[in-house]
Amino acid sequence: MSDLLQVKNLKTGFQTENGFLPVVHGISFHVNQGEIVGLVGESGSGKSVTSLSIMRLFHDTRGKIADGEILYKGENLLTFPEKKMTKYRGKELSMIFQEPMTALNPVLTIGKQMRETIMLHLGMSKKEAHQYAIEKLKLVGIPRAEQVMEDYPHQLSGGMRQRVIIAMQISCNPSLLIADEPTTALDVTIQAQILKLMEEIQEKTNMGILLITHDLGVVAEICDRVIVMYAGRIVEEASAVDLFENPKHPYTKGLMESAPKIGSKKDRLNSITGTVPNPNNMPKGCKFAPRCPVAMPICHEKEPELMADGNHSARCWLLDEEVKKKEEMLNA
Amino acid sequence: MWQYLVKRLVSLIPLLLVVSFIVFMFIHIIPGDPARLLAGKEATAEEVEMARVSLGLDKPLYEQYFIYLKDLLTGNMGYSVKSGAPVSQLIGDRIMPTLGLTFLSIIWALVVGILIGVVSAVFRNKWPDHLGMFTAVSGISLPNFWVGLVLIQLFSVQLGMFPTGGAEGWSSYIMPSFALGAGIMAMIARFTRSSLVESMKQDYIRMGRAKGLGSRQIIFGHALKNSLIPVVTVAGLQFGFLLGGSVVVETVFSFPGLGTLLIDSIQFRDYPVVQAEILLFACQFIVVNMIIDVVYSYLNPKIRYE
Numbered sequence: 009m010s011d012l013l014q015v016k017n018l019k020t021g022f023q024t025e026n027g028f029l030p031v032v033h034g035i036s037f038h039v040n041q042g043e044i045v046g047l048v049g050e051s052g053s054g055k056s057v058t059s060l061s062i063m064r065l066f067h068d069t070r071g072k073i074a075d076g077e078i079l080y081k082g083e084n085l086l087t088f089p090e091k092k093m094t095k096y097r098g099k100e101l102s103m104i105f106q107e108p109m110t111a112l113n114p115v116l117t118i119g120k121q122m123r124e125t126i127m128l129h130l131g132m133s134k135k136e137a138h139q140y141a142i143e144k145l146k147l148v149g150i151p152r153a154e155q156v157m158e159d160y161p162h163q164l165s166g167g168m169r170q171r172v173i174i175a176m177q178i179s180c181n182p183s184l185l186i187a188d189e190p191t192t193a194l195d196v197t198i199q200a201q202i203l204k205l206m207e208e209i210q211e212k213t214n215m216g217i218l219l220i221t222h223d224l225g226v227v228a229e230i231c232d233r234v235i236v237m238y239a240g241r242i243v244e245e246a247s248a249v250d251l252f253e254n255p256k257h258p259y260t261k262g263l264m265e266s267a268p269k270i271g272s273k274k275d276r277l278n279s280i281t282g283t284v285p286n287p288n289n290m291p292k293g294c295k296f297a298p299r300c301p302v303a304m305p306i307c308h309e310k311e312p313e314l315m316a317d318g319n320h321s322a323r324c325w326l327l328d329e330e331v332k333k334k335e336e337m338l339n340a
Numbered sequence: 341m342w343q344y345l346v347k348r349l350v351s352l353i354p355l356l357l358v359v360s361f362i363v364f365m366f367i368h369i370i371p372g373d374p375a376r377l378l379a380g381k382e383a384t385a386e387e388v389e390m391a392r393v394s395l396g397l398d399k400p401l402y403e404q405y406f407i408y409l410k411d412l413l414t415g416n417m418g419y420s421v422k423s424g425a426p427v428s429q430l431i432g433d434r435i436m437p438t439l440g441l442t443f444l445s446i447i448w449a450l451v452v453g454i455l456i457g458v459v460s461a462v463f464r465n466k467w468p469d470h471l472g473m474f475t476a477v478s479g480i481s482l483p484n485f486w487v488g489l490v491l492i493q494l495f496s497v498q499l500g501m502f503p504t505g506g507a508e509g510w511s512s513y514i515m516p517s518f519a520l521g522a523g524i525m526a527m528i529a530r531f532t533r534s535s536l537v538e539s540m541k542q543d544y545i546r547m548g549r550a551k552g553l554g555s556r557q558i559i560f561g562h563a564l565k566n567s568l569i570p571v572v573t574v575a576g577l578q579f580g581f582l583l584g585g586s587v588v589v590e591t592v593f594s595f596p597g598l599g600t601l602l603i604d605s606i607q608f609r610d611y612p613v614v615q616a617e618i619l620l621f622a623c624q625f626i627v628v629n630m631i632i633d634v635v636y637s638y639l640n641p642k643i644r645y646e
């Protein structure tokens with residue numbers, strides 16, 4: 009099956025006083041139709057910047073896509089004039105944000121915010137859009153949907169709001185849904201419900217989902233394939249099964265050891281010491297080397313390439329046969 | 341919404357009572373004999389006594405207050421010392437021009453102020469923004485009588501476009517209402533700008549873009565309503581003072597309204613008229629505040645549902 013989304017060598021960063029500061033360093037990946045792909049990494053690794061790049065949502069910020077291609081059904085979104093991109097947002101590709109509490113406009117009713125998109129993209133009248141919106145709200149499991157249409161966001165709980173947002177963002181049947189930590193801000197029990205809902209919707213609509221999370225438990229639960237990101241780079245990519253059975257990158261292993269069971273609110277990645285390096289002050293070699301328990305001298309000198317073994321690839325010197333041999337000789 | 345309105349209206353009753361009591365006490369608080377004050381400067385001793393009885397000033401204070409209230413409700417506000425005409429008639433002659441003037445200046449202030457604010461926010465740090473904010477700072481720092489004088493000099497004396505004063509025809513309203521509203525307009529422009537810039541950074545704006553809304557829908561459909569909440573609060577306070585400002589502006593334009601009537605009455609110590617005007621000013625303040633509250637609750641659903 010052809011790729012629904014193909015990101016090629018994407019470089020994104022921010023305009024600062026000291027010039028352009030890259031945050032995403034030439035990453036490439038794809039999402040197929042009907043597939044849920046997890047994008048995992050610690051806070052600050054560039055997951056949100058990646059998803060905003062795909063949607064081209066850098067209005068009113070200093071964010072800028074410097075290089076690369078984002079092919080959606082074969083068309084490079086980065087060459088679209090803003091007007092055409094506007095038509096695609098919400099209709100072809102859609103996005104759910106981390107913060108359901110602030111993502112809805114507080115002064116407009118849910119109904120107004122639901123209808124708006126539907127009327128815009130599906131060309132329905134207000135009345136038709138209203139009925140259609142109610143159906144969508146019911147689809148995401150909102151009780152008293154007619155009533156909720158008249159409500160304002162502050163009258164709903166966080167979980168309800170996230171459901172509303174999901175309903176809103178899938179209402180025009182997009183082929184690709186980007187969900188940026190859709191459950192992080194929610195209660196444990198609600199988290200599981202929302203994930204289940206997304207899985208159900210995916211099965212019904214066969215859309216592709218790029219699910220961003222820092223929670224490997226979530227990945228294990230619903231993802232088909234996983235991309236692990238660190239400091240703006242992809243460090244490992246594999247099917248979910250492969251990744252959990254045979255993690256190759258020390259960072260991924262670290263994530264797994266520290267992964268909380270799904271739902272638990274425990275401190276995130278507590279077994280990896282240190283933090284993601286600041287984009288202003290990146291280490292020279294492998295960006296993970298300063299925190300890596302098995303780092304070798306070469307790791308501090310030279311950054312490894314992404315090395316593929318079938319459909320499983322990782323960016324680590326340990327996978328390089330020659331480096332490995334040398335290391336073994338030294339140790340022997 | 342209706343429930344809220346009714347609640348607000350009912351809550352006005354005690355406030356109006358307090359205001360009317362203070363205004364009623366006005367004539368008793370001024371040093372001197374109220375009967376003498378109300379009878380006028382040239383009244384003889386007998387005339388003063390007659391006034392005392394006819395005005396009921398010989399009765400106990402609380403009774404006087406009830407009579408005053410009753411008279412108010414029937415539209416009787418006493419008689420002018422200067423002309424002997426009923427105060428209600430004097431006020432009635434002057435109220436429409438002043439209401440027209442203040443209403444027009446509110447429209448100016450809102451429409452032009454919000455427009456400048458939106459344009460400045462949209463073209464942030466570009467020349468329309470700089471121009472808009474320069475205008476706004478000027479508007480805030482220049483006193484309204486000066487703006488009035490400059491307008492007269494420019495548009496009446498030099499260009500002959502508008503009359504220098506009076507209240508004949510709509511064209512005589514344009515300059516005074518502009519002079520009266522300029523300060524508030526400028527303030528609204530500045531608040532709208534900063535508030536809109538702030539709104540545009542909110543999550544729901546990015547969400548709106550992710551839904552595929554265009555910039556126009558984002559600004560007018562989503563950001564502006566949120567931005568106007570603080571603007572309304574600030575503007576509302578200012579509108580309450582408009583009648584006060586109209587005293588100055590009406591004088592500059594020799595405009596036959598409540599402001600000039602007040603000045604004349606104070607100069608002549610025409611206390612019944614002054615008293616009635618104070619009551620009107622207070623009521624206007626209350627009514628404006630009430631309207632602002634309603635607008636505010638319309639804009640901000642969180643208030644409405646409390």
Ligand SMILES: Nc1ncnc2c1ncn2[C@@H]1O[C@H](COP(=O)(O)OP(=O)(O)OP(=O)(O)O)[C@@H](O)[C@H]1O
Pocket residue numbers: 022031049050051052053054055056057058069070071222287
């Ligand atoms: N508007 C911005 N201006 C400047 N730098 C930014 C901006 N937004 C993000 N960054 C930087 O980009 C880097 C990646 O941020 P990003 O939000 O993509 O991380 P993330 O992986 O989504 O983390 P989290 O799990 O906390 O959401 C961070 O170093 C951050 O400081």
Ligand SMILES: [Mg+2]
Pocket residue numbers: 055056057188189
């Ligand atoms: Mg993020």
